[in-house]
Amino acid sequence: MNNNGENKTTNEQKYPVLSKVNYPSDIKQMDVAELKQLCKDIREYLVDTISEIGGHFGGGLGTVELTVAVHKVFNTPYDLVVWDTGHQAYPHKILTGRKEALKRIRKFGGISGFLKRTESEYDAFGAGHATTSISAALGMAVGRDLNNESNRKVIAIIGDGAMTGGMAYEAMNNSGVLKSDLIVVLNDNRMSIAPNVWQISNYFTEMISHPDYNKFKAQIWDLTGKLDAFGDRLRKIAARLESGIKAVVTPGMLFEALGFRYFGPVNGHNLHQLIRIFEHVKTLKGPILIHAITEKGKGYKPAEGHIQRLHASTPFDKLTGKAYKKEGAPPAYTTIFGNALVEIVKQNPKVVGITGAMPDGTGLDILQKEFPKNYFDVGIAEEHAVTFAAGLATQGIIPVVAIYSTFLQRAFDQIIHDVALQKLHVVFVMDRAGLVGADGPTHHGAFDVSYLRFIPGMVIMAPKDEAELRNMLYTAVEYKKGPIALRYPRGSALGVEVKPGFEKIEIGKAETLKSGDDVALLAFGSMVNYAMIASEKLEAQGIHAEVINMRFAKPLDTNLLDDVSTRFKKIVTLEENSIIGGFGSGILEYFAEKNYKNDLLRIGLPDKFVDHGTQEELHKMLGIDPDGIVNQVIHFIEIKKSKEEVSV
Numbered sequence: 001m002n003n004n005g006e007n008k009t010t011n012e013q014k015y016p017v018l019s020k021v022n023y024p025s026d027i028k029q030m031d032v033a034e035l036k037q038l039c040k041d042i043r044e045y046l047v048d049t050i051s052e053i054g055g056h057f058g059g060g061l062g063t064v065e066l067t068v069a070v071h072k073v074f075n076t077p078y079d080l081v082v083w084d085t086g087h088q089a090y091p092h093k094i095l096t097g098r099k100e101a102l103k104r105i106r107k108f109g110g111i112s113g114f115l116k117r118t119e120s121e122y123d124a125f126g127a128g129h130a131t132t133s134i135s136a137a138l139g140m141a142v143g144r145d146l147n148n149e150s151n152r153k154v155i156a157i158i159g160d161g162a163m164t165g166g167m168a169y170e171a172m173n174n175s176g177v178l179k180s181d182l183i184v185v186l187n188d189n190r191m192s193i194a195p196n197v198w199q200i201s202n203y204f205t206e207m208i209s210h211p212d213y214n215k216f217k218a219q220i221w222d223l224t225g226k227l228d229a230f231g232d233r234l235r236k237i238a239a240r241l242e243s244g245i246k247a248v249v250t251p252g253m254l255f256e257a258l259g260f261r262y263f264g265p266v267n268g269h270n271l272h273q274l275i276r277i278f279e280h281v282k283t284l285k286g287p288i289l290i291h292a293i294t295e296k297g298k299g300y301k302p303a304e305g306h307i308q309r310l311h312a313s314t315p316f317d318k319l320t321g322k323a324y325k326k327e328g329a330p331p332a333y334t335t336i337f338g339n340a341l342v343e344i345v346k347q348n349p350k351v352v353g354i355t356g357a358m359p360d361g362t363g364l365d366i367l368q369k370e371f372p373k374n375y376f377d378v379g380i381a382e383e384h385a386v387t388f389a390a391g392l393a394t395q396g397i398i399p400v401v402a403i404y405s406t407f408l409q410r411a412f413d414q415i416i417h418d419v420a421l422q423k424l425h426v427v428f429v430m431d432r433a434g435l436v437g438a439d440g441p442t443h444h445g446a447f448d449v450s451y452l453r454f455i456p457g458m459v460i461m462a463p464k465d466e467a468e469l470r471n472m473l474y475t476a477v478e479y480k481k482g483p484i485a486l487r488y489p490r491g492s493a494l495g496v497e498v499k500p501g502f503e504k505i506e507i508g509k510a511e512t513l514k515s516g517d518d519v520a521l522l523a524f525g526s527m528v529n530y531a532m533i534a535s536e537k538l539e540a541q542g543i544h545a546e547v548i549n550m551r552f553a554k555p556l557d558t559n560l561l562d563d564v565s566t567r568f569k570k571i572v573t574l575e576e577n578s579i580i581g582g583f584g585s586g587i588l589e590y591f592a593e594k595n596y597k598n599d600l601l602r603i604g605l606p607d608k609f610v611d612h613g614t615q616e617e618l619h620k621m622l623g624i625d626p627d628g629i630v631n632q633v634i635h636f637i638e639i640k641k642s643k644e645e646v647s648v
């Protein structure tokens with residue numbers, strides 16, 4: 001692209017300043033006017049690129065000035081910048097050698113949608129899950145101190161949504177105690193993916209709109225500015241005055257109490273002010289918090305008017321901001337779940353839904369609209385969500401905790417200690433179970449069967465299609481004996497007929513979908529459909545595979561397994577979870593306990609982190625799409641056959 005004269009000219013016209021910028025070193029000498037044009041160019045480039053390929057979007061539009069100011073003032077990558085979550089760091093990628101690569105962000109073989117240490121030396125810390133930045137940055141700051149590199153700055157940039165997670169407060173508390181030099185930038189756009197549920201936001205609003213505060217602030221800033229000209233002594237007096245007043249009334253009192261020096265609120269789109277404040281805090285000691293007020297989706301009208309500020313999107317029309325629709329696709333599992341829950345709540349008002357800041361992602365937005373009192377968004381606080389649910393369960397409420405498989409990892413101990421140990425009836429609904437596609441390894445739901453399976457009393461189900469999903473949800477809500485979980489993948493369901501009403505499924509009961517006598521395919525959840533397709537293909541090659549929809553990873557249908565073990569020498573397990581500790585491992589353990597001597601092949605996710613790409617590309621790459629399954633099964637049968645022949 002850059003070698004092409006015509007495109008180069010177009011780029012220079014379209015993005016006059018950005019076309020000259022590839023690395024932070026290119027902006028060091030620029031004045032504010034030029035940097036402002038750079039910000040305009042970055043926004044334009046983001047809209048042009050992401051409207052074509054899709055990706056995270058609104059957050060990045062809001063961090064453009066912050067990113068430019070940080071790279072202008074700080075000496076990156078020597079100074080360490082830690083972005084929380086990472087979806088808002090596209091401008092950072094553009095300024096750190098990945099401008100062209102942005103055109104393949106989140107694509108198979110392209111750059112990651114999040115920060116990744118192996119991708120760039122400018123990515124000081126990898127993430128994808130929220131609320132990691134202050135802890136990681138504090139660790140870096142303390143590491144720097146231990147290494148005696150006192151001139152290295154550490155900056156964490158965290159969104160207000162991420163500030164609803166408890167770890168932010170654990171980290172701030174610890175920062176206050178350790179007193180290492182650390183700069184935290186709070187990027188406050190009052191938005192998570194949905195409007196943020198951060199109580200502290202209300203406190204800010206109250207404080208900031210207090211007339212006394214505004215009077216004080218105007219006077220202090222005015223005074224501090226004037227005193228700049230008079231050197232150190234007067235500036236120190238002003239600083240003392242400032243902290244005196246802060247002790248009386250400022251929005252930052254909360255942070256000050258945790259040991260941070262608070263600056264703000266500042267306009268996070270005012271480059272001049274940001275650069276000035278970063279230059280200033282660079283010289284200060286101890287934990288600093290800069291409170292920047294920004295707008296998610298800033299500068300792109302359709303995003304500014306959008307309910308979620310276009311947090312993320314599939315490719316969209318640049319003029320309207322409307323995503324291009326895939327015509328004729330069956331509804332997503334998420335929607336099936338959301339609607340089914342509403343039907344269940346209609347029948348039983350004791351059922352409630354809980355989300356950790358993902359109302360739309362989980363489908364609970366449907367419940368929110370229909371039954372707002374039965375709906376709880378607790379913020380990005382999965383640990384709290386689970387223990388909150390445990391508390392509700394003690395009172396006879398039936399909580400349905402809808403959390404993506406990957407984010408439920410956050411609440412591991414809460415599931416064991418607060419729910420399972422007390423046999424509390426909490427329903428865990430894990431959307432995005434299996435490979436999620438473009439978000440990659442931070443977001444793949446690769447481990448939930450493994451991390452839930454060994455918990456005593458836990459029931460784990462996975463539906464083969466949307467009709468079964470509805471019945472499993474109903475079964476889970478009616479179960480009452482303790483924790484029960486169901487998982488299903490990201491994306492469209494299969495488009496099967498969905499009958500009105502619900503049917504209970506017997507706990508631990510599998511169903512045989514197709515008979516065969518050469519090999520048994522024991523499939524779990526999303527892999528049932530693939531197993532059926534693979535079995536047809538095997539049939540065409542003269543191999544008769546029996547296909548069983550196992551439905552439960554725990555408890556296993558042991559009667560069926562006993563029968564299968566007698567009828568088949570070769571048995572294949574299929575799941576979209578790590579084969580380590582997953583559903584197949586459960587069967588392996590059962591066969592070992594029973595001393596069954598069948599040959600078992602476990603097909604599933606490998607014991608490694610899987611990169612990003614479409615779900616189809618990743619399935620193919622791993623050999624777990626129907627063709628891959630056919631190959632694996634044939635290979636398995638052949639190997640076993642030839643071994644048998646040798647031993648005969």
Ligand SMILES: Cc1ncc(C[n+]2csc(CCOP(=O)(O)OP(=O)(O)O)c2C)c(N)n1
Nearest residue numbers: 059128129130159160161162191192193357
């Ligand atoms: C532990 C965890 N839970 C949920 C999410 C899903 N998620 C991604 S971004 C986001 C909102 C983040 O809001 P904020 O930090 O304010 O950033 P903004 O998008 O507003 O810039 C959420 C809930 C996540 N990444 N990590």
Ligand SMILES: CC(=O)[C@@H](O)[C@H](O)COP(=O)(O)O
Nearest residue numbers: 087128312361432436439490
């Ligand atoms: C950054 C983040 O964690 C979310 O924005 C996530 O990318 C959403 O993924 P879904 O599109 O699967 O809801």
Ligand SMILES: [Mg+2]
Nearest residue numbers: 159160161191
């Ligand atoms: Mg936000």
